[in-house]
Amino acid sequence: MTRKLDGQRLVIATHNAGKLREISALLAPYGIECLSAGQLGLPEPEETGTTFAQNALLKAHAAAKAAQLPALADDSGLSVTALGGRPGVYTADWAERQWFEGDPGRDWYMAMGKVEGLLAQQGAEVDRSCWFSCTLAIAWPEGDEAVYEGRVNGAFCWPPRGTMGFGYDPAFIPEGHDQSFAELPLAEKQRISHRADAFAKLVAEQFGA
Numbered sequence: 001m002t003r004k005l006d007g008q009r010l011v012i013a014t015h016n017a018g019k020l021r022e023i024s025a026l027l028a029p030y031g032i033e034c035l036s037a038g039q040l041g042l043p044e045p046e047e048t049g050t051t052f053a054q055n056a057l058l059k060a061h062a063a064a065k066a067a068q069l070p071a072l073a074d075d076s077g078l079s080v081t082a083l084g085g086r087p088g089v090y091t092a093d094w095a096e097r098q099w100f101e102g103d104p105g106r107d108w109y110m111a112m113g114k115v116e117g118l119l120a121q122q123g124a125e126v127d128r129s130c131w132f133s134c135t136l137a138i139a140w141p142e143g144d145e146a147v148y149e150g151r152v153n154g155a156f157c158w159p160p161r162g163t164m165g166f167g168y169d170p171a172f173i174p175e176g177h178d179q180s181f182a183e184l185p186l187a188e189k190q191r192i193s194h195r196a197d198a199f200a201k202l203v204a205e206q207f208g209a
């Protein structure tokens with residue numbers, strides 16, 4: 001049986017401000033006090049896994065152990081069909097500035113441009129379909145764990161559009177919409193996103209009857 005959250009406090013084991021905002025909003029109706037990894041001064045573990053689940057578990061266990069509280073981590077990324085699912089688990093790495101110019105920090109525009117560059121090599125008629133994946137992992141200090149996976153399909157658009165959201169949002173148009181995740185109101189992203197899909201499964205198991 002999966003362990004369930006029984007206390008009020010939960011560490012949100014992410015150093016990404018955009019994720020923290022979305023996860024805190026998704027948790028708001030459930031009376032959970034969210035403590036962020038940044039707020040607690042927790043280190044950012046190296047993401048050595050080769051799957052979203054491995055990385056999410058690694059981040060959740062590291063935070064749970066360090067804070068001695070249950071912790072929720074999110075590992076996510078964008079997979080492009082015509083690129084064989086890349087960048088996938090390596091989506092954040094593609095945005096590392098040092099990858100481009102030996103300079104720490106992240107540059108989403110450069111990373112989206114790298115995806116576009118690889119797609120453009122395949123010609124104007126290239127399949128632009130892609131999907132965002134999100135794996136949420138909860139870990140407890142005693143070692144228990146729970147994993148929830150979500151996905152949203154869409155198309156990679158270029159040039160990027162919109163100013164809301166974070167990361168690759170300006171280049172992603174979810175299926176059934178004409179606007180990118182960075183143009184849609186946050187409430188709509190929170191209804192259909194990969195994170196929302198994983199979160200619905202978490203809610204059903206953790207907070208369900």
Ligand SMILES: O=c1nc[nH]c2c1ncn2[C@H]1C[C@H](O)[C@@H](COP(=O)(O)OP(=O)(O)OP(=O)(O)O)O1
Pocket residue numbers: 013014015016019044047059074075076077078091092093095132165166167168169181193195
């Ligand atoms: O809704 C999203 N909208 C736009 N971009 C997104 C989204 N969800 C994930 N992404 C991108 C951001 C990052 O490049 C990668 C996740 O990488 P990932 O390692 O899971 O997160 P991260 O390093 O930014 O923060 P942390 O590990 O501290 O949670 O996928």
Ligand SMILES: [Mg+2]
Pocket residue numbers: 047092
């Ligand atoms: Mg990361």
